[in-house]
Amino acid sequence: MIKKIEHIKDFGIYKNFFWVSSTEIKDFNLKNLFYGWNYSGKTTLSRIFSSLRDKQVHDSYVKGSFRIVTDAGTFDSSNLQHFPYDVLVFNSDYIKDNLSFSFNDNNITDSKTIFFEVGDNAKYEKILSELRTEISEINGTDILIGKKARFLNEIDEFDIYDKASSGKFTTLAREIKDDHFLSLINFTKANLKPIVLRIKNDTGAFIIKDKKQLSYLNDIVKVNDPKEELNGITIDFNYDVIIKYANRILETTPEKNTVNKILDTNYEIYDWVKKGKDLNKPNTKCLFCDNTISEDRYNYLIAYFNSQASLLKKEVDNLKFLIEQELNWKNRSI
Numbered sequence: 283m284i285k286k287i288e289h290i291k292d293f294g295i296y297k298n299f300f301w302v303s304s305t306e307i308k309d310f311n312l313k314n315l316f317y318g319w320n321y322s323g324k325t326t327l328s329r330i331f332s333s334l335r336d337k338q339v340h341d342s343y344v345k346g347s348f349r350i351v352t353d354a355g356t357f358d359s360s361n362l363q364h365f366p367y368d369v370l371v372f373n374s375d376y377i378k379d380n381l382s383f384s385f386n387d388n389n390i391t392d393s394k395t396i397f398f399e400v401g402d403n404a405k406y407e408k409i410l411s412e413l414r415t416e417i418s419e420i421n422g423t424d425i426l427i428g429k430k431a432r433f434l435n436e437i438d439e440f441d442i443y444d445k446a447s448s449g450k451f452t453t454l455a456r457e458i459k460d461d462h463f464l465s466l467i468n469f470t471k472a473n474l475k476p477i478v479l480r481i482k483n484d485t486g487a488f489i490i491k492d493k494k495q496l497s498y499l500n501d502i503v504k505v506n507d508p509k510e511e512l513n514g515i516t517i518d519f520n521y522d523v524i525i526k527y528a529n530r531i532l533e534t535t536p537e538k539n540t541v542n543k544i545l546d547t548n549y550e551i552y553d554w555v556k557k558g559k560d561l562n563k564p565n566t567k568c569l570f571c572d573n574t575i576s577e578d579r580y581n582y583l584i585a586y587f588n589s590q591a592s593l594l595k596k597e598v599d600n601l602k603f604l605i606e607q608e609l610n611w612k613n614r615s616i
Contacts, residue, residue, distance in 0.1 A: 284367070285309045285351045287330060293346035294326035328373040335369035337362045524604050531597055552595065559583050 286309050290296035301307060316324055329340040330348050339346060339359050349358040354366045422428025455474040481488045490496045562568060564580035 283310070283312075283353050285353065287327075287348060288351050288356070289347075289349040290330070291347045293330065293343045293348055295321075295323045296326065296346075325373055325375075328371055329375070331369055332371045332373075332375065333362060334365050334367070335371055337365060520604065520608055524601070524608065527597075527601050527604065531594065531601060555583065 286301045288301045290299040316327065318324055329342065333340045334350065347359050349356060357365050418426060420429050422431055452471045455469055455471045458469055490499065562575050564575055564577040566575055568575050
């Protein structure tokens with residue numbers, strides 16, 4: 283057992299430390315506690331024990347020295363390789379070298395590093411780990427045969443396609459085109475593959491067992507006077523845009539710096555005044571009542587229509603227009 287650190291020289295803050303007599307500092311016991319302020323030398327002292335563990339002086343203090351007294355004798359920098367006890371040290375150096383709280387830490391290269399993930403990172407890392415395991419089980423690894431391995435030969439054999447068009451997809455597509463469609467439509471390997479992918483997991487659901495229905499469908503696909511091919515119809519609905527626009531308006535609470543109860547409560551008057559302010563100018567005759575429009579009144583109306591309440595009304599008008607457009611488009615589509 284280590285009894286005491288007899289001498290420390292040029293080792294961090296320990297420039298020339300000597301262990302005083304046992305009456306002032308007791309020898310080490312089975313359990314010992316060191317405490318002190320930050321930067322008082324606790325970590326530096328732990329690096330002396332790291333030197334004992336590594337059988338060489340810590341590389342941060344190559345010019346330093348120390349002397350340890352143990353039951354097995356005295357040890358210093360000259361004979362550390364003969365230190366007889368196993369030493370384990372857990373300090374800030376250990377945390378820096380062996381622990382990481384992020385898999386994205388590019389400074390960590392040691393394969394023995396212990397990683398910790400916290401918060402959302404931990405949740406997502408667990409999901410990613412499970413997905414990686416599933417992918418490995420399917421695709422296989424250097425040491426694991428994947429689930430899809432036993433199907434690869436069949437897939438390669440079926441999907442062979444060369445310049446002579448001898449692949450099985452091509453052969454089957456040609457057979458369907460000639461024997462079932464009487465060559466009236468274009469049906470190739472590119473048309474067949476998506477169909478195969480769709481039905482292969484539940485083939486039974488796509489088998490027609492009713493002979494009458496099968497005969498009826500057979501007559502349809504073999505029609506000798508095919509109808510003109512219909513172009514695809516794409517309907518672009520704006521529901522998402524309208525919903526987001528409506529939510530934004532509903533969440534808005536305008537500040538009414540300029541208040542006009544009549545314009546706020548009567549939409550028809552609001553719309554009438556809004557249009558009229560562009561037709562009239564201050565200090566001119568009103569086109570409706572023939573009275574002079576004061577500059578203060580005109581500026582008051584301008585300020586109102588630039589207020590948040592008025593701008594919000596304008597956005598509501600825009601939203602109503604979008605909804606009407608969507609309804610009209612839907613009715614035309616039907």
